[in-house]
Amino acid sequence: MNGIAFLGCSFTWGQGLYYYSGLDTLKFPKDEYTFNQTEVTHAQIMYKDKFRFARLVADEFKTFELGKNINGGCEDHSFEYFDKLFIKNFCYEDFSYIILQISHIFRNSFTYEIDGKEYKTNLDPRHERNELDNSFYKWYDTNNMTEETWKDMFIKQQVEKIHKKLKFYESRGIKSKIITWQEDVIPYIKNDLFLNEKFVTLEYDNKNFESISLLQKQYENMTIKYDYDFFGENPPLDHHPSKLCHKVIANSLIKNIKKTEEHEHTSIHTI
């Protein structure tokens, strides 16, 4: 198998996994939402790279993994990063798979139209309006948007973007798999035949979970800050997937990819 690209947010980057290293250089966070890259040493980065699901999957298929060096992000940023790889350094045939981990969907930009002109925004109507004269609010109010209708439009837009991107890369021979952190996007993926085929659920304890968040809700040791099994009474304040959670994600992806490969192999031989 050729390379596997892993596109996602801090969950894919492996934030917090370095707490499992026991290295003397570890600095524990003040709170779970602060991330200070300068406090994470290169050795800690190498450690988390080794135990994040991306490496675990790549190791299984004896190939390399590639993901953003920068922590965090959303699908818009992930595809911006991936698209640019092919300008100079890589060719499509270098990759066999894209694994897309959908993050918090509302981190992406929203496109709206006023008088036939398209605008993009990252403003969230659920938050306080700080930029009162922004055209987004005019559009929102004029079109009698509610939180629900806006959310629906937003997710539909985003799912359509993902569909287009993955379809493009599939046409270039790169297969794809999708996992999601949160649930709001799931019904939309299921409504899309193409994306639904690529959707991977997470298997643990003979149960299936449609999102990382659902897995984390049911099993506290799937989150670093509740991983008492490993850390004892005082786990680090970090809400990211635990080492075990990365393993569960990796195992689910491995199983699913193997199934796809077997299916393709059988199809080729049947022909």
Next chain:
Amino acid sequence: MKGLVFGGCSFTWGQGLYFYSNLPRLKEPEQAYAYHDHLVKKAHVLYKDCIRYPRLVANHFDTYETFKLANGGSEDETFQFLDVLFHKKDNPTFGSHLTLERMDYSEAEYIIVQLSQLWRNKYYFEYDGYRQSSMLWPNSRDIGDNQENLFSWLIDNNLTFEDWVILHKDEQYKRLKKEFEFYESKGIKCRFLAWENDLLNHVFNDEFLKERFIPLEYNGEKFNTIRELQTTHKDMSIDGDHEYFGDKTPADHHPSKKCHELIAKNIINRINKELSK
């Protein structure tokens, strides 16, 4: 286990291992020793990182590994790399051709050095009022770097070329020991293996180095150098790996995938033995 730091030349870098991939754009060098950076694409580099012996050893011990970025090199470059890695925290771009990583002593468990060819290292001498260096190969017909001044220095000091060979080996032996003693004093265990036998006489006469040396065992035979192993077992070189490539093997004399696996196995066995004590 904490991290593993590897030192070495193209043999450790994993030159040629990308020929084992199914990646596109693979191009053979015009001769087995050549390396052209522009022919080796990023995906090829990422692939060989996955199957070279440093990753195999690190995976076995469930830990991470690091090695310098640039292909090739010598002990001069290996110890420069370690210096940048451990001592240039305040200068993040220094030695960027070697590494952009920085480590604390406490973050490394082992340094494992693969000795390359001794003559790739510079010999330093004082001549014409300043300290200069020379690099030349005793058996090569090529003119070495700064050979003229070195020869003048030999004449001035009443030394023969053979004396210089002894001096150079002695310098390299002392440097290896000094560097290892330094890192061991910082709590990092140092081990090494060898491609060539240039320094082995010194090594076997020195208890400190002897007990840190890792010979290679294969099929009940013991090899002190990768060279010896490759001479006896042709499939330990990429260009001799007919089992994998068939009749036409890539023109590359570097360790084969099997050879990397064997080196990894020997390092793993050695560390396991030490851990069980």
